[in-house]
Amino acid sequence: MNFESAKWRRDALDDVVIDEETLARRRRRRRNIIIAVAVVAALLIAALLFMGGGGEKAAPGEGKQGQTLPAVSVIVPGRQDIPAVISSTGSLAARRDMPVGVPGEGGQIVRVLVEPGQWVGAGQTLAVIDSRVQTQEASQLAAQIEVARADLRLAQSELDRAQALVGRGFISQADLDRKRATRDAAAARVRVAEANLGATRARIGRLAVRAPTAGLVLSRSVEAGQVVGAGSGALFRIAAGGEMEVRARLPQTDLARLSTGVPAVVTPVGSDREYQGTVWQVSPIIDPLTRQGEARVLVPYNQDLRPGGFAAVRITAGSTTAPLLPESAVLTDDTGTYVMIIGPNNAVQRRAVRVGSVTDRGVVIAEGLNGNERVVESAGAFLNPGERVRPERARPAARQ
Structure with missing residues (x-):
């Protein structure tokens, strides 16, 4: 079933x-x-x-609802001893540019003994002027001296004989006085002839163009055969001692900070070599149109330093203590110069500053920072005040 x-x-x-x-x-x-x-x-x-x-709380690098905050590099500049450097440009020139011309009446150039770029000593002959005419005049004057001396000897002999006869009564006292006067006139003529010869020889000596001081020959503007005179101008130019200088034009405010003896560095245009110098003169006047004056920087001779050239000058005028920032941290807009700093709660803040000077190491901040702030190193222009960021400490570029 x-x-x-x-x-x-x-x-x-x-x-x-x-x-x-x-x-x-x-x-x-x-x-x-x-x-x-x-x-x-x-x-x-x-x-x-x-x-x-x-x-749970948000991570340090996250914002609201888990949003990741942008990372920025910040530096804490502190305060540093910064040399106060004044930068300028100027023309190179001889410290003492001495023009050498014809000291006498001149004549025809016979020989030129030096060339530009040569060193000469004080009193060295630079050029010789034809002196044959003056030499003949000197010979004539020398002969006139001999004639005058012969007349003097004759007058002296006659005076001596007269003095021997005056006691015997053969010569009167009046005749004796006349002979003495004749002797004195002959002696005076000798002196006049000697003075004329000395003057002629001095003129002959002035025909040779000589260096007034030791130095470097900068230029020559005369050739053999040329006729020169007192109105011919400078035949040679000499840099006394070979010393050169840079004549830097500076604003009135910078000149007020300078004094003689402060060090300077000179760099000729087109060269990367630097030459040490010192300020030897600060202009006592200011140009009323440009409000500038000259600072003259002495530089020892070097073949790279040629008068008429151009050079950059950095003058050290003391030092100051201030924050130093890289140029990327300092921003400028229509309202002025400023930096971005990181404030409480990592929020970005704008801080107005005043720039003191710009050096090879960075930008000196004269006002606006005490050195303890966290300053955005770069890309501060892309941040907005109040924006939260994630700061990352970086080594200041100014100290590298």
Whole structure:
């Protein structure tokens, strides 16, 4: 009996026919259930994560709702002893540019003995002027001296004989006085002739053009055969001692900070060599039009320092204590010069400053900073006041 019931149920199941539409509905239902379960599971996991991190604080580099803050490099400049350097440019020139001309009446140049660039000593002959006429005059005057001396000897002999005869009564006292006067006149003529010869020889000596002092010959403007005179101007130019200088023009405010003896560095244009010098003169007057004056920097002789050239000058005028920033940290707009600093809560702040000077090491801040602030090193122009950032300490570029 039981056997037959089981067999009937199996036969009944075998007789059930399931069509394709029913199978498709079942597959869609099963897929929808799986998707719903997956969505619910994902929502549960997200809720657990949100609830688990909601009570924690944001990381230092994150803002609200997990937003990452931009990182900026900052420096703390402090205060440094900075040399007060005044920079300028100027023309190179001889410290003592001495023109040498014809001291006498002149004549025709016979020989020129020096060339530009040569060193000469004091009194050295630079050029020789024809002196044949003056030499003949000197010979004539020398002969006149001999004639005058012969007349003097004769007058002296006659006076001596007269003095021997006056005691015997052969010569009167009046005759003796006349002979003495004749002797004195002959002696005076000798002196006059000697003075004329001395003057002529002095004129001959002045015909030679000589260096008034030792130094370097800068220029020559005379040739053999040229006729020169007192109105011919300078035949040579000599730099006394070979010393050169730079005449730097500076504003009135910078001149007030200078004094003689302060060191300076001179760099000729087109050269990378530097030459040490000192300020030897500060202009006592100011040009009323430009409000500038001259500082004259003495430089020892060097062949690279040529008068008429151009040079850059850096003069050290004391020192100051102030913050020093790289140029990238200092910004300028229509309202003035400023820097960006990082204030409390890492918020960006704008700070107005006054620049003292610009050196090779950086920019000197005269006012606006005490040196303890965190200053944005670069890209400060892309930050806005009040914006929060993530500061990162950097080594100041000015100290590198």
